[in-house]
Amino acid sequence: MKAAVVTQEHKLEIWDVPVPDIGEYEVLCKICYGATCAGTDLRLIQGGHPRPISYPTILGHESVGRVVEVGKKVKNFRKGDLVSRVGAPNGLRPELGVSWGGMAEYGIARDHWELRRIGAPNNLWDKYRVNQVIWPGIDEKIAPLIITLRETLSYYQRLQIPEGSKVLIIGSGANALAFAMFAQMAKCQAIVLGSAQRRTHFNNLGIVSYIDYKEENRKTILCELLGKRQLFDCIIDAVGSSSTVNETLDLLSENGVIGIYGWNDRANSGIHTFSAKRSFRIYANGYDEEEAHGAVCALLLEGKINYRVWYDIEHPVALEDIDRAYAALMRHEAVKYLIEM
Template sequence: MIVCGICSGTDRNVIHNHPYHNVHYPVILGHEGIGRVIACGAKVKHFKVGDVVTRVVNRLPPDSGYELKWGAMAERALAVDWQAMKDDGYPESEWHKHTIHRVLPVGFDPIAATMFITWRETYSYFHGMKPRTGDTVLIIGTGANALSFTDHARNAGLSAIVIGSPKREQIFKGAGAQVFIPHVATDYSAALKGAGVNGVDIIIDTIGTSDSMNRVFPLLHMGGALGVYGLNGFDDYALSLTKGPARFRYYSGENSYDEGAAHDDVLRLVTEGKLDPWRYLSKDHIYLCEDINKALQASWNGDVMKSVIIF
């Protein structure tokens, strides 16, 4: 392992045993890992020693006594040569899930590469919502996922509106948010209308609390789309249907969410300078593994969008 990003949402929910994850402790965290190949199996064709690979995970014997929540926060991990599996005639159902394991260009910064996981996940989700030319996208939240959706909206030529923490307003405006409403506003609809926003085409809730969604649902245009990307209120998320349009699309991510398929587009956007990892990361928040508690607290306290653990 080289490095693993801290996901303030997923890692926090695993640590606190959010019902969605149903954790059995002890558990090994880490789903934003970047590793360097040090050995290859006999059937590997498309990886070689020295390659840097995204989204590496782990495996343990059944009797290890540990549960894995991806498990990249370890000294070593695994990547699967899905292309070799495909070449050898394995059914897609067996190799497709491993398309998240992709070799990065030579010389690509592994710390910056931790952002690929968040970007690929959100890019796939965003485009699965089928945004149209001219759409206005309303994003609830100001974490790394929300900033990613703001980037994706801007890169698609769409208008992005954000509701979130006032201390991150300038970051989001720098990323292209055309309107920013502080989450402390008592009436989101009135604040948005006061800013000239009379309706939106897509709403993405990156936090997962229905209160915020219900406060902006009346602004969704007829036939618009909404998605709940966050998990905070997973057990009791309740949409007040009478507050919104009679016809809308709910996007769950099923059937079209495909992180691996987003890799080439994300790599292109990074290469073109349209996705900047250092808008999310900070060289002041790169931690050794033994300082993981500091890394977690920095992320949870909002000191940085994403902390990073190096090995």
């Protein structure tokens, strides 16, 4: 099969690799589509990922695939199911690593429900909880977006932001778009500080309070949008640039919450607590994709998500041309690209 591999020289190439074999609790999936990620994927390609990576490696963590073969002890998947977060496993070639492995023509999913039921050790099933059956009626081309949406929805819900709150979202990428949408769904006032070229994307979601992060008077404009004597109940940093958080920290309400979701500058991240005028809390418990899977599927089927804001479903990029998509992503020409396997 074909797979997109980041080489030791941080070049993206298409390699021929073996189709994976499956274990008795696994299913083989023909991967249909994947979505690019401007965070994780680009850092794998550019060599700036915060975790140790063994190169060469197959990238991709936002892929979906149809079950074509079922292991003999699998109870919760069946042929034809569309499954999330499938990817090639380690060991396809001796020198080849895997960074989730979703940008390949075949991948595996594991029956984590059955392994839990029989009391198997956590390390055999826990990370496979991302393998979820996508609800019937959801288009294969839309399905890769579920990964971004359920990550961010889980994170947003865990922040415990009351309905009607005032929320500042820092960033204008795929995750910031999702946070803004979920804030709006919760009848919150969402103000976004992001790139000028992405304003239209947020406007298409109904977000009108948008400030160019390069605007010299951004703090003054922010206060005007917020309103006199009003404060933010939550600041979500979808980029990971603590300087912007520190700049706005004095606008956080008593016991307001900060969620630093992005990790653009994780090594140098630091919040200047004395920039605050009130006590606040920092959320640091991440997200759980499994817990938000059903809610995201329901929102898609109910037509409540404008998925076209994230990527163009009519013009997917072929796997063989995936380097072109990532090059365009580096130039900020799109939020995401849909890759057809």
